[in-house]
Amino acid sequence: MSAYTRLLFACFSLVSLMGCSEPQKDTDIRSRGFIYCGQDTPTIFNPQLTDGGLTTDTLAAQIFDRLLVLDPVSHQPLPGLARSWSISDDGLEYTLALRKGIEFQNTDWFTPTRQLNVQDVIFSFKRVIDPSHPFFNISGGRYPWFESLAFDKLINDIVAIDSHTVKFILSRPDNSFLSNLATSYAVIYSQEYGQQLLQAGQLNQLDMKPIGTGPFYLDQYIPNDLIRLKRHWGYWQGAAPMDQMVFDISSRGTGSLAKLLSHECDVLSSPIASQLSVISDNSEFELMAQTGMNVSFLALNNNKPILQDIRVRKAISFAINRDNLLDSVYYGTGTKAKSMLPPMSWAYNHKSQALDFDPEEAIRLLKEAGYDNKLTLSMWVPTEPRPYNPSPRKTAELIQANLQAIGIQVTMSHQDKLDRISMGEATSFDLILAGWIADNGDPDNFLRPLLSCNAKQVGLNIANWCNLDFDNLLELALRTSRLDQRLNYYHRAQNILDQQVPLIPLAHGVHFQVHHKSLGGLQMSPFGTRSFSSVYRSE
Template sequence: MEEEPMEEEEMAEFEPMSVAAEDCDYGGKISSIEAVDELTVVFNLCKPDPAFLAKIAFIPFGIQPAEYFDATGGTGEILERPIGTGPYMVDEWVRGDSVIYRRFEDYWGEAAAAETAVLRWNQEGAARLVELQAGTVDYITNVSPDDYEAVESDPNLVLIPDFNPNILYLAMTNTFEPFNDPLVRQAVAMGIDRQRIVDNFFPAGSEVASHFTPCSIPAGCEGEDWYEFDPEAARELLAEAGYPDGFETSIYYRDVFRVYLPEPSIVAVEFQTQLRDNLGIEAEVVVMESGEFIAESTDGRLDGFYLLGWGADYPHVTNFLDFHFGANNPQFGDPHPEIYEILEEASQIADPAEAAPLYEQANNAIKELVPMVPIAHGASANAALAGLEGAYVPPFGAAQFYKMNPGDDTLVFMQNNEPISMFCADETDGESLRPCQQALETLLEYADDSGETVPELATECTGNADATVWTCTLREGVLFHDGSTLDANDVVATWATGIDAANPNHVGNTGGFDYYSYLWDGLINAPEE
C-alpha cells in the first residue's frame, strides 16, 4: 500500500514587529526599532550615537526568541535559563554550586571544543588557585596578587594578564546628609591617600587614577588631574562645611574580588582608618550580600560611603562617563546637569578628538562636584592549566568557553561569585554577564584582540551619514537552542523587552534594566517619578 504524500505545512506569513516612542521628547536615544523583513532590522535614533555599534555588541543586548519572552513574561525561567543562539546551551543551574552547559550541536559557527562546560565559583583567591593546582578546574579568574609568583613558577600553569580598563571609586550619595554638601565631598577627595592604597593593596602595574576613565580610552583623561592628597586642606573644608570634628557614617562594600578591588575587606578597613585619621570621620564598615549591594547602590539608597568599581564594557569614553554621570543614573543621588548636559553633547560627536574639549569640561565638572572619588585602575591576571589550548582574556567582554580546548570532554571554569541571575538584559554585574555570554549572542561582537566590533548574528550593521539610522542584516538559518529560527522579530522583541517600560515582558530580576536605560539615555514609556 502506497503512503499518501503529506502536504507541506503552510508557512505562517511573516508579520514584522516594531517598538517605538511616541516622539523623542522623552529624552532617550531610541526612536524606534523595526523589523523590515525576516532578516532586516532598522534602529532609528532620536540623536546621533557614534558608539552605537560598540554598544549593541554588549551582552545585555543578547538576542532571545520572541516566543520565549511571551511564554515567561520576562521573569521566572528566563532568569535562570536563557535561550540563545550560542555555541553552548544552559543545561542546569545548580544553585550554590555550578552552571552546566551542553554543546549546541546546531550552532551556526565553530563548534565548541568540549562537549560540556561547567562554570563554578569561589570567593577566595587562594581556594581558586588550589583547585587549579589540583587540576579540578581548567581556568580561574582574578589570581590574588600574592599568588602571581606561585603561578609563574609552576610549569603546569600559565598566568594570563587581563588588560580590561577599570576603575575603583569611593562613592557618596548626595541625597543623604552630609554628602549633599559639595565641600564635604571635596574634603573627602583631598583626604584619601590613594597612592598608599595602590602601593599596599594592588598588584604591580596598577595605577592611581588621575581621572575616572582610564587613559587608555580615547579622550578619557582630558581635563585636570584629580586632587592631590592634602589632609590639612581637607580638614579646613570640613570645618567650613560645619564638621570640624568630622561625622559618623558607614562604608558599605561586598566581599567579592574584582580586578578593581582585589582585597575588598582589607581595603574597606584601610578606608575606614584613613577617614578617621585624616578627616575625623568615623565610618562603620558594613559588608553586604552582592546582589543586595548592587541593587541598593544602583538605586542610590546607600546613606554612607561605598566601594564599587567598573570594568570597560566597550571601548568608548561614554561607557565610563555616560553610564555613571548621565541624567538617568540615581547612583550618586541627584545627577548633576553641569556634567550630564556636556556629556549628552559630546556623545553625539563621532570623532573623540573633536569631542575632547567637551570631555575636558565634563571631567573638570566631575572634579569640582565630586560625586565620587576615583581611586585606582587595577592590574589583574587570570590563570589556566598549561595544557588548556586557547586560554585567553579578551580586552572587552568575557572569555568564550567554546574557544578553549581542555583536551577532554569537559571544560571547568571558575570565577569569583555566583551569578545574580542569567537574564542579563537586567543585570550589570560581570559575574552574571559572563555566564550569559556563553549562551547568548548579540548582533555584533568584540574581536578577541581588540575592541573592534565584528559580525555575529548580523552580517553587517550600517549607519546613515549622521548616525541616526542603523540597518542590520541578520545571518540566515541561525537556530536558537529551542530549535526555532532567528528572525528580525526576535531582535525587536528582545530590545522591546528591555527598552520599553510598558512592555508586558519588562519585568526581569530587578526591573531596572540599567544598561538599556543608561546607555540609551532612558527607557521608552518610563513611569513618572
C-alpha cells in the same frame, strides 16, 4: 567535595535543570571539557536584567550572541549576528543586515523549528523598551544598564525591512549606539521560544532556562554549587572543541586557588593580587593579564546634607592615599586613578586636575566646614573581589584609617555582593565602595551609566549626583561626528567631575586569569567578556 564528584551526584538535586545523565559519562570531564572557578552565583541567566557579575561577564558570551562584537584592540564594533550595517545621513536610522543560517540551541525544554530572523531581534530589544511587551515586567521588569542610558527614550522604533534586515530608528543622534549593540547586555533571544512560553504560561522560564545562538547551551544549574554548559553543535561559527564546561561557583578567594592547585579547577578567574606569586612559581599554570577598561571608586551620597558640602567631599578625596592602596591592595599591578576614564581610553584627560593625597588640606577643609573631629560616616563595602578591586575589604580598611587620621570616623557594613539596583534601594549609607567595568570602548559608557541625571532618576547613579552642565556635555559628545569636538566635550565633562567630586576615583585594575597549561585557545577582553568557543585541551 570536588566539582568532579559533585557532577556525579547532580542528578539528585531538585533544582537541576535537566534529568540525570549517566554518571560514568562525567568521569572523563577533563578530556571532554574544563572547570572554571572564581565567580559568583548568578540569580538569573538573562544579562538584560543584570548589572554585571558572572551572568554578564562570562555566561552571556557562551549562551548568547549579539548583533555586533567589539574589537579587543581598537574597541570598534565588528560584525556579529549582523554581517553589515548602514547609517542614515542624519544619524537617526541604523539598518543592519543579519546573517542567514544561524541556528538556535536545541535543549530538553525547547526545539527550534526555524533559524534566526529579524523577529528575534525585535523581540529581544522591545522586551527591554516596550512596557506593553508581554515579557517586559517578567523577572522584576528592571533593565539597569539600559535604564541608565535612557535606552527606551533613545529608540523610537525597531522595524523589519525584510526577514533578515532590521532598522533601528532613534530619537536623536548617538555616536555610541553601535558600540552599545555590541555589549554583553544586548543579547538576542528566540522569539519562537518566547511565544512557546507565553502559550504555556511559563514566562519566567525565559530568564532561567535561556535559549540563544551561542557556542554553549545551559544544561544544569545547582545554586551555590555548579553550572554546566554543553556544546551547541549547530553553532554558526563552528562547534566548540570542548563538549562541555562547568562553572564551579561553590567558593571564592583562597578556596578557589586551592582547587586550582589540586587540579579540581582548570581555570581561575580574577585571582587576587596576593596569590599571583604562588601562581607564577608553578610551572603547571599559565597566568594571563589584560589591562582593563575599569575603575574602582568611592561614591559619595550627594543626597546626604553633610556630603552636599563640597568642602567635605574634597576633604575625603584629599585624605585617601591612593599610592598606599596600589602597594597594599594591588601589589603594584594597578594604576592610580585620576579620572573615571582609564588611561587607555581615547578621551582620557591627561591634564586632569583631580585631587591628590594631602591630609593637611583635608583637615583644613573639614575645619572650615565646621566638622572638626565631629564627623561620622557609614560605608557599604562589597566582599567579592573584582578585576577593578582585588580586595575590597582591605581597600575599605585603608580608607577607614585614612579618614580617621583627619577626624572622620567610618563605620562599615560588609555585603556579600552589591549591585546598583540593591544600592538604589538603600538610602542609609554615606559612602559606598564600588567600581565599573566598561561594556564597550566609548567614553560615554563610563560616564552616563554612573553619573548622569537619568541614571540618578532611575536609582542607578549611586552617588545621587545630577549636574545639567555635565549631562549637556555628554549629549553634545554623542551628537557630533567630529572626534576633536567629542574629545573637547569629554575633557570638559571630566573637569566638572574634578571640581565637584561626586565620587572619588581610586584605581584601575589589571584583569588576571590563570589556567592549566594543557588548555589552549583562552582569550581575554578589556571589557571582561570572553567566549570559550575556541578553548581546547592539548593533553
